[in-house]
Amino acid sequence: MTCAKTSQWAAIVLPPVILLGIILALWAWVSAQGMIPNYLLPPPAKLWDAIVNGRSVLWRHGLATTQEALIGYVIGSLLGLLAAIVLSFSRRLRACFFPLALATQAIPIIAVTPLIVLVMGRGMPAILTLVSITAFFPMLINMTRGLRVADRGYHELLHSLAATRLQRLLMIELPAAFPYLFAALRVAATACFINAIVGEWIGSNIGLGYLVVISGQYFRMPMLWAAIVVTAALTLILAGIVAMVERAVTPWAATEHGT
Amino acid sequence: MSAVLAAQPSLRARADGISIRDVQMVYRRGAQTTTALAGCDLDIPAGSWVSLIGASGCGKSTLLRILSDIVQPTSGQALLGGLTPAEARAQRRFALVSQHAVMLPWRRVLANVELGLEVARVPKAERRRRAEEAIDMVGLRGFEKAYPSELSGGMRQRAAIARALTLKPAYLLMDEPFGALDELLRDRLNFELLRILNETKATLLLVTHSISEAIILSDKVVVMSPRPGRITREIDIDFGHNRSPTMRDDPRFGRLESELRHALGDSMGDEHH
Numbered sequence: 001m002t003c004a005k006t007s008q009w010a011a012i013v014l015p016p017v018i019l020l021g022i023i024l025a026l027w028a029w030v031s032a033q034g035m036i037p038n039y040l041l042p043p044p045a046k047l048w049d050a051i052v053n054g055r056s057v058l059w060r061h062g063l064a065t066t067q068e069a070l071i072g073y074v075i076g077s078l079l080g081l082l083a084a085i086v087l088s089f090s091r092r093l094r095a096c097f098f099p100l101a102l103a104t105q106a107i108p109i110i111a112v113t114p115l116i117v118l119v120m121g122r123g124m125p126a127i128l129t130l131v132s133i134t135a136f137f138p139m140l141i142n143m144t145r146g147l148r149v150a151d152r153g154y155h156e157l158l159h160s161l162a163a164t165r166l167q168r169l170l171m172i173e174l175p176a177a178f179p180y181l182f183a184a185l186r187v188a189a190t191a192c193f194i195n196a197i198v199g200e201w202i203g204s205n206i207g208l209g210y211l212v213v214i215s216g217q218y219f220r221m222p223m224l225w226a227a228i229v230v231t232a233a234l235t236l237i238l239a240g241i242v243a244m245v246e247r248a249v250t251p252w253a254a255t256e257h258g259t
Numbered sequence: 260m261s262a263v264l265a266a267q268p269s270l271r272a273r274a275d276g277i278s279i280r281d282v283q284m285v286y287r288r289g290a291q292t293t294t295a296l297a298g299c300d301l302d303i304p305a306g307s308w309v310s311l312i313g314a315s316g317c318g319k320s321t322l323l324r325i326l327s328d329i330v331q332p333t334s335g336q337a338l339l340g341g342l343t344p345a346e347a348r349a350q351r352r353f354a355l356v357s358q359h360a361v362m363l364p365w366r367r368v369l370a371n372v373e374l375g376l377e378v379a380r381v382p383k384a385e386r387r388r389r390a391e392e393a394i395d396m397v398g399l400r401g402f403e404k405a406y407p408s409e410l411s412g413g414m415r416q417r418a419a420i421a422r423a424l425t426l427k428p429a430y431l432l433m434d435e436p437f438g439a440l441d442e443l444l445r446d447r448l449n450f451e452l453l454r455i456l457n458e459t460k461a462t463l464l465l466v467t468h469s470i471s472e473a474i475i476l477s478d479k480v481v482v483m484s485p486r487p488g489r490i491t492r493e494i495d496i497d498f499g500h501n502r503s504p505t506m507r508d509d510p511r512f513g514r515l516e517s518e519l520r521h522a523l524g525d526s527m528g529d530e531h532h
Contacts, residue, residue, distance in 0.1 A: 153361040160327055160355040161378045161426075162348050171374070175365045252365045252406045 042222045050222030051229065057211070062230050065207040068124065069196040069238075072131025073188055079132065080139025080184070085169065087140075088147040101140050109134060109195055117203040127199035127207075134195040135188040139181075146180025147173045179253075182246040189242050193235040275340045276462060277303040277326065277430060282335035284321050284488070294487035295321045298335070301481060301490060305340070305429070308456065308463040310473035310480045312523065318488025319466045323434050326464065327355045339430050351379060353430035354423035358438045360415040362407035369394070369403035372421045379426065393421035396455055413444045420452070424459065431461045435468065446504070449475045453502055470519045474512060475502065482522045492522045 024044050030036060031043035042050070051058065087094045113130060120126035147169075154172040163171065200209025208227045215224035247254070284296035296318040303309045311319035324330045325337050328344035339347040347353055354375070362371050369387075372394055376386040394400060397417040407415055416436055423431060436452075437445040449472055456463055467473050473480045474496055482492040496515060498506055506512055 151361075153357065153359060154363060156329055156357070157355070157361045157374075158378065159329065160348065160353075161375045162351055163378045167378055171378070172363065175363070178365070250365070252408065255406045255408045 039219070039221050042225060046222050047225050047229065050226040054223055054226055057223075058208075058226060058230050061206060061208050061211045061227070062234065064204075065193065065196050065200065065209065065231070066234055068127045068199070068207065069131055069192040069234075072128045072196065073135045073192040073238075075128065076132035076135025076192075077139045077185060077188060080136040081143055081181070083136075083140050084143030084147060087144055088169070088173065089165070094144065098141075098144055101137060101144075104137060105141070110198055113195075113198055114202060117199070122203045122205070124204075126203045127196060130199040130203075131192050131196050134191045138187045138191070139184040142180040142184035142187075143177055146177030149180070150176035178246075178250050182242065182250075185242045185246075186239060189238045190235050193231060193238070197231060275429075276305040276307070277301070277340075277464060278336075278338045279322070279326075280336045280338075282322070282325060282332045282337055284318065284325065284330070285333045296325075296332070297487035297489045299488075299490055303462060303464060303479075305462050306460055307478045308465070308476055310465045310467050310477040311483055312467055312470070312473045312480055312519070313483035313491075314485050314523070315468075316485035316488065317483035318485070319483050320434055321488065323355075323432050323464065323466050326430075327353060327432050347430070351375070351426050352428060353432055354426060354428035356416075356419050356423050356431070356433045356436045358435040360412070360419035360436075362410075362415055362418060364407050366407075367403065368399060368405050368407070368410070368418050371407065371418055372425060375422055375426045389425050390421070393424040394418075396424060396458070397421045398451065413440050413448065416440065416448065417451075420455070424455065427459070428461060431456075431459075431463045433463065433465045435466055437472065438468065445469070445472065446475075450502070450504055452476065453500075457500055470516055470523070471507070473519065474515050475506070480519060482519070484525075491525070494518060494522065 027041075028044050031038060031041060038046070083097075087097055109130065112133075116130055117126045120129060150172045154176070155168065158168050158172060196207065197209035197212065200207035201213050204210050208231050211227045212224055215221070215227060279299055279301040282296055282299045284294070286293045286295060295316075299318070299322060301309075301322075311322060313319050321330070325332050326339065326344055328348040337344055339352055342350065342352065363374065366374070369390055372390040373386045376389060381389070391403070394403060397420050399414060399417050399421060402410065402414065402418075407418070410418065416439075420436070437448050440448065453476065463476065465473070465476055467476075477496050478500075480494045480496060481490055482494065483489065484491045494515065498509075498511075
């Protein structure tokens, strides 16, 4: 079993790693040939140096961004879940709110950012608000659908057992909606870091977004690239954690395709 | 109603069974009306086993859905032990087993069997004990930790029956429980169900489209016919409650089979005109 698992992992991990290696090699070669000026695209080695040398700066700013992204992510997701549950209890409420929730997806968050910073001032609260909004809507929209996918047979079963409305929610509607829940969490995981950084551009004196802007202004290209790489890594780590949690809390999903 | 019951002892005796009085079910869609059930009367004494058999559209499933309080009849009255279906459901007096053994895919077998007890807020230890007892009864020991998707159709249906048994229902309402299974497995499960019925003393109302299943599992087979759905015949099966697979070799079994086949043929005759 472990042997099969190892080879399975290798099959998933190896191809992208190989491709990444090729890209890095190509990048190093292009830089060495001087096709792109080094001050715009530093060679990989120089970028690595920037990360190692600037680790305390990257750590400080990365920590701030991670905090904003994670706290906003949790708040927004929880509120979105709560709102979806409330809407699931009333068809009328759903009819009022859901179309508007869908419509808000048409508003680009970048356009709203200056407004939020203006109203709330620069700093953590504005950025948390921004990130929460980012996580809120995917969760609300996904779970409003997800809470309705439970099979009619499940509802009839719980009905025949004289279950309460709350028991129906906890025992069938929520578990049946797990794929929707995790889809929303995955979408929000990436979006939260992006929007935390967008918020930091104009609304903060700390964070990777601030670091990107400042490094750009002072033409510190290796640090700018280092900030981008760290952001990407953080986003990947969160997405990976979400995927792992999903696998851990939905063990039955693994049995459904295998048999 | 209660005055009538008091005056007639024979009716009162039936009060703890299932009683269906002039039950009608009419569906309206726009100007069109469909009579799913036209004035059905049926009495099922407590502890007896009755099958409903008939062509599709004869209303046999509708009758079961009325008794399990999923739909309300247009008129007439259905009672389980003197309670309306809604009251009986609130008191968890009946258990419903449907054709597609409904299992929650995210629960292991044990947790699925415990579901009814969990809904009824039975304490955990007691829940575990009763679920394991029911799992033993249907022969699923060893599969408690499996997920429903890892079970065969027959095992899923056993698990569904175990779940139904945990609440010790007075009435077992089954809607073609073995309809999706092959003939051999169905036969085996029929006799296992008989053993369980004898242990639990539950009243059985079974919807089926298999003649032999109806005979094996019934004291009385009720033949229904469609357009409009109604009861056309009631045939008594005098095999007692101590039955074994050898009952098939009894000449009475063959006679009942052909009698039922004819009754069903007559009731389906309408379709050809």
